[in-house]
Amino acid sequence: MSRHERWAAGAVALMLVAGAAIFLYAPTDYLQGPVQRIFYLHVSSAIAAYGCFTVVLIGGLVYLRRESLVADRFARAGAVVGVVFTTVTLVMGMLWAKPIWGTYWTWDARLTSTLVLWMIYAGYLLVRRLADPGRQAARIAAVVGIFGFVDVPVVHFSVTWWRTQHPGPVVVNDALPPEMLATFLLTMACTLALAAVLIAIRYRIETLSDERMHMAEEVKVITAPEPRMAP
Amino acid sequence: MNPVRVAIAVARKDLKSEWRTRELVPALAQFVVLALLIGNFGFQVDTHNASAIAPGILWLALVFAGLVAFGRTFAAEREQASLEAMLMTPASPVAIFAGKAMAATVLLVLCEVVLLPALTLFFGTPLSGDVVAAVLLATVGMAALGVLFAAIVARVRARELLLPLLTLPLWIPFIVAGGQAVQSAMGLPGSYQEAMGLLLDFDILFVVLTSLAARFVLDE
């Protein structure tokens, strides 16, 4: 078993533990019923997605500063994994909304900005696919990633300003009973671990594909022996 | 050279080319009028609902006209391989970018000169200074973003396809605030002042961000 396979097995085990906690340990919500159990993974994967896009943001910023290939690979890995978690968040949110709100979709701030988040990073992945691999692709992708990150809170804010009907953040104002809170924190920790493992695996894949593209170690800052003034 | 003069030289060059060929503006003007026509049939517009529907159609037409206008600004340079020649001069890439953005803004404003009266003509909505101000204010930030992303997609394949995918999500704040401003200027409820304030904030935010990013996008 390789290092990455061991990590993957660990992450799967953690998610099974989280699943057990969600379905066996956490009490059933007396208002929403079993549907409420979606909440644990829904919010956890949203947080994981934001974490992934933070990796894209930081990777992009570092790349623009240093041209570090490592930073760029992290950004690429973060974007793929982030889009997966955003998809999970959106789908689970819709499954929850149908019985509770009576509709799969509503144009409130959080839903809209999550959808925009998904769109932007799906666009990011398209840029990566359609640009010829190299420094230029990495640079323009970094710009897309940074703009995406800035745009999401702005969209969120502008739609909130417009109107909102999403349930408020239940975790911070400790409205959750302790068992639910414990389940939520456990699920979140496991999901974040899963995200980290996925990024690590994806990072490895990006490294291998860079090596096939011969970009790996050759990209070094080119220096002259000693700069002199132009005569 | 003074970056402001570079930007003006680039903008003048683009506008002069457009004036000579008249390629873009007449086509875009016709396009926005057609968009109003489609909107009219798509929404079953009558005298009662016109004022509620008109702002939406205005923004739809503007957004798609903008995508075409901004997409052209760099596509033309790429086709003619002249972008590289410009970037091979000592002029700063940010100044070149600013010049292209200025020219693209002027072209879009020319479209608006057709769009706004046409909207009044077909939908009977008032054409007030408030409406014009809101549209112009939104145009600034949308142009900055649109031209930056046009420069980005000029570097990739399938650029016509990618430009809307990348730009539209970033334009949403402008459409939300601009839409609100136009609606209240047309007599629907909502605070005009607040919407204009937001538009201004978005303009500042994205103009600053795009000028910081332009260097990385334009450099080889």
Added chain:
Amino acid sequence: MSFVVANGLTHWFGRELVLEGVDLVVDTGEHMAVLGDNGAGKTTLLRVLATALRPTAGRLQIAGLDAFREKRRLRHHVGYLAHAPGLYPALSAVENLEFFCDLQEVSRTRVEEALDIVAMTSVARRRADQLSRGMQQRLAIARAILHEPRLLVLDEPDASLGEDAAELLTRVMQGKTVIMATHDRALANRLCQRTLELRHGRSHGTATRLHVVT
């Protein structure tokens, strides 16, 4: 004194190796021709030497400066004629050049001088898209020498120039350090002191090897 010194210029386009460890030295005032078949990497090498493209690896010094770090400072000293003329079709020859005078920070009086060197003063007011292919090429050359660069990098300058190509290029290249790519061996021998041949490597198909043919 050597004006251009390149070591191990290597460039990959994706999975394709276009330049493989090219070394070259060009002395001040020397004219060097780059020969090779289509796809041998001539254009890529010239783009690198003109600082339009940063290679995957290798180093390049121009006038004693690191060409990739001090690229902006070198722009005053390097003139580059790209493979495509890259003119603004709706602008006249003069307007095309005036625009680049502004960007190059040189006086607009250079326009007339440059047009004179490439012998196209008679069509100076004509729009670029109404010029013949040869005239467009001349205009592009005029743009490359507008700021009187010390190093000229010319990618197939003889393309569609016609009879007086050699004569015109002699005028253009006079007193400058020049690296030019061409298919025309006779022209290269006439204009340049040295030629450098780029060839496909046999094993990879696109790899290139360097042979100095004096």
